[in-house]
Amino acid sequence: MSTRRFLFVLGSARDEGNTELLARRAAEQLPADVEQTWISLVEHPLPDFEDLRHDSDHVRPTEGSAALLLDATLAATDLVIASPLYWYTLSAQTKRYLDHWSGWLRTPGVDFKATLAGRTLWGVSALAHEETVVADPLVGALQNSAAYLGMRFGGVLFGNGSKPGDVLGDTEALARAKTFFAREAPLARFPYEN
Template identity: 85%
Template sequence: MTRRFLFVLGSSRDDGNTELLARAAAEQLAEDVEQQWIDLSDHLLPDFEDLRHDSDHVRPTEGNVGLLFDATLAATDIVIASPLYWYSLSGQAKRYLDYWSGWLRTPGADFKGTLAGRTLWGVTALAHEEFEVADPLIGTLHHSAAYMGMRFGGVLLGNGSKPGDVLGDTEALARAKTFFAQEAPLARFPYETP
């Protein structure tokens, strides 16, 4: 299967530090690797309503929900690019993951089975020099991957607050050069970092 990366941008700022770092990492992918970029600010999802036990489920086919559903199923690699907001994912990125709960019951999609064995990655920029403050964000992505039976490639971390700051983080840019080249292990409970 040809690798197909879905980059889900969860920032409220265009061309923010997280996106710049994600694009630096994506530049290293081979030319034959497909890339799809979806900015959640341009493709707003309505508030997630948990109807898992209350209604019949249908495959989302229209609007932003349908777009993200199809893009997620088509991806071999899903990259959640979210700035660190209050020590976790942005609201937009968390809402996208919330939709996974509903998609688990979509008839004919086998959402969990389809994503099993594929890879979940994260990219984040944060204003702290102590990267440990990103542990809740990393844990959220790791545990989501483990639950889905996915591989977890880890989270590429960079430092930046003002627009463009991350471009001065030479260590993050160096890590970006090889970030997607690593072999991602199957995510397992308890929490393990690659």
């Protein structure tokens, strides 16, 4: 896979919210030959996840939001989860997307885990709090998911903002956005492995 393909999964309940604005600022810095796909989980909602691990065979989705997101996820070299901090963790839409990974791991012919191994998971999040330590559950969910799949983890780009557009006043976040995707992402590890 020579061409880098970034998939931006937008998990905000608000169109063009602070998290999306920050993600777009970071994406502006990517080289012109990097492919970008943007998918809003509000515009392409997934059904509630049903855990069928021990009950039935999984079937690859062939239409609708699940098929779109599965195919886009498998095609991405770099997966960017852009979720605002809601109650100290990922948004409901984003969590539902990650829950569907459990089904895709067990879908015959998909090889979800093997396909994503070695690829890079990134996070972008806006929060209405000065201390990013309150977002540790969000970071942990992404880092541990990357570790489980054998992915690289580029960390989370944080910005501060509550009202729409607030993040554009966070000059430190905008400065970090300029180099965020240029960093080398290490292989993800579970916290107990560090």
